[in-house]
Amino acid sequence: MWNEIGKKAKQAAKALAQSSNQQRISAVCRMADRLECNSAMLMVANGQDLQNARKNGMSEAMIDRLRLTSERIAQMANGLRELAEAPDPMNRVLMEETMPNGLLISKVSVPLGVIAVIYESRPNVTADAAGLCLRAGNACILRGGREAQNSNEFIAGVLRAALSEAGLPEDGVQLLYDPDREGVKALLRMRDYVDLLIPRGGKGLIDFVTQNAIVPVLQTGEGVCHIYVDKDADLMMAADIIYNAKVSRPSVCNACECMLIHQDVAEKALPLIHERLKQAGVIVRADQETLKWVPDAQAADETDWGKEYLSLIIASRVVDDLDEAIEHISRYGTLHSEAIITENPQTAKAFLDRVDAAAVYHNASTRFTDGGEFGFGAEIGISTQKLHARGPVGLNELTSYRYQIRGEGQTR
């Protein structure tokens, strides 16, 4: 049964790989229009999910993630319309060269094929992920959170109808229904059909997937991001950036979870930064040295390093020097986003060259690690692995390539 889904996806992927840019643009536009036209019915389906959630005692924060409003539906639709305006990720010529023997070698972008996406509660991911996969010419198999099943089924139905209307196979979007996770387990092993599996969600989901999948996985999401305040930092800038990176949206993966302060400036920097953070009610989990200058902080323990709080809590540690800061990041970071604040260009260069992460910043907030901010448009997640794609995974990162070689009878 699950293999049947894989087979259908592979078949649809073949057709999508041959589709024209115009057809894919038309499909995402129709998806957007149909979502808005069916807004009222979608909210009814979503209402069932909300009702079930309340029955099951789901927290208000989780219920809010699950909720669709007409505004949120309009956002979904506009996200799809933006994809329509993006340049075609397929058929880009990445390299072209005539070899000495006369062969013309072209490296051309092509779809990956079948992309499976496993995600949690928010139903808008259904439209976002399907739109991104489709715009890049891929078929997708979606497995959303069970708590959003009614909403997801409605959305998937709308998207499939739009595909069909645009002359594309409706199996380009398939939604998995597997209340007991059997489908997820099958996806993890479907090497014949799944070209890429993307888990979107918390650490538990991502660990489960990476520990069990034998299909290629794109690891996304977990972000334990640090900001290191160097001895040569502009301390006002440091306070601004740390405040922004922690407070502007604490629940996202590019938020700052830990600040590392050079010992020479701890006395001045920490009270200044703490003053700012206090305004937003941020709790500081502090090492012994930090506590000297921020006596009303909470004492940190070993479990605070490397913790993704995703809330208004920040860890703080005083370090001897750049080396100790980099050592800390290397040990506790998740290869996501790391920043240094300094006016010293040599120190900045050392940090940018030595810290291994998808994005390394000098004098800027870690919050910029985002497809939109990088000019890529929408993204399906932030990759924290080194293979294939690193950092924001946008349309171009959802493609592979093929070499096309034109000759006149050459042999070797």
Added chain:
Amino acid sequence: MWNEIGKKAKQAAKALAQSSNQQRISAVCRMADRLECNSAMLMVANGQDLQNARKNGMSEAMIDRLRLTSERIAQMANGLRELAEAPDPMNRVLMEETMPNGLLISKVSVPLGVIAVIYESRPNVTADAAGLCLRAGNACILRGGREAQNSNEFIAGVLRAALSEAGLPEDGVQLLYDPDREGVKALLRMRDYVDLLIPRGGKGLIDFVTQNAIVPVLQTGEGVCHIYVDKDADLMMAADIIYNAKVSRPSVCNACECMLIHQDVAEKALPLIHERLKQAGVIVRADQETLKWVPDAQAADETDWGKEYLSLIIASRVVDDLDEAIEHISRYGTLHSEAIITENPQTAKAFLDRVDAAAVYHNASTRFTDGGEFGFGAEIGISTQKLHARGPVGLNELTSYRYQIRGEGQTR
């Protein structure tokens, strides 16, 4: 114990990521020189392997793969010297852009980290793989065939000494000794230390690795390549190309394993092609239609389609048209290299656009799928997967990238 090897590799990878281009050039040059200087002792170590192989009744063909001669050692050394001359794969600026908010975003190539390579009998792979990994700034863990253990240990010792001499950590190259495959099994699960695992060898090895690994894998090697002779083909060219693709080196993955002949030209093309192939003693495994025009061919059965003969045997099938040819390739191909012979540009375009493989050829031999022929220099294998790298995997494909972002205090 195996984790210890992973830890050491990770530690070495950190140092290598910070090494200068000059240091890595110096290391590969020293590797080359030391291999040649120690040629006699290496042949003694190799002699032990050969003696054991004979005792164990290894076939002469396998013994030949295992054998090192002074000429083969010189080839290994020269391969390393060519790597020294290649442009630095690290620190390439892949993209650089100043965003409207003033942030300067640079995408810069960086090493992948730790690369594990599992390979079979030929001991020269030890030097080739280590050289490629090191030149791109990666540490490697090598697991060669047990039958070459003495040769591999000697070579690895030489390479480690050269690293040390160049001021780099000798754990940049580690050779695994695991007669009972426990080390291989550990490598497959070492997500904390192994950034990429490359199996090099036969289908059995590659299937075992892809079915069991939870670390990222680069699937290489299996090549069931087809050549389709279209109704508008220049038949002399078709015969030349098929002869070349089958006969020039039948044991390699880019050799042709099956020809597909358009029904309209079967009568003329098949006797012509067969005449050429017969000169080299090639056996044709033929479908019923082929047999009509090549009566002395052997009758093929279902197992012939998709078979990687790696010898002077070729399958042959007459197809109705381009669609049937593409359908056959899609079903039996391995996403490696596929070719069409035709004088019709529309048909050629359709084939190049529709056939999904790492390399698709118009009027040229599949034998060109090779790092050297593509102008990449040495390669570690031909990728038959779509993620990360496709086709020849050279130095640039052994890197990842990092975004370095420079600001003046920007917040979001």
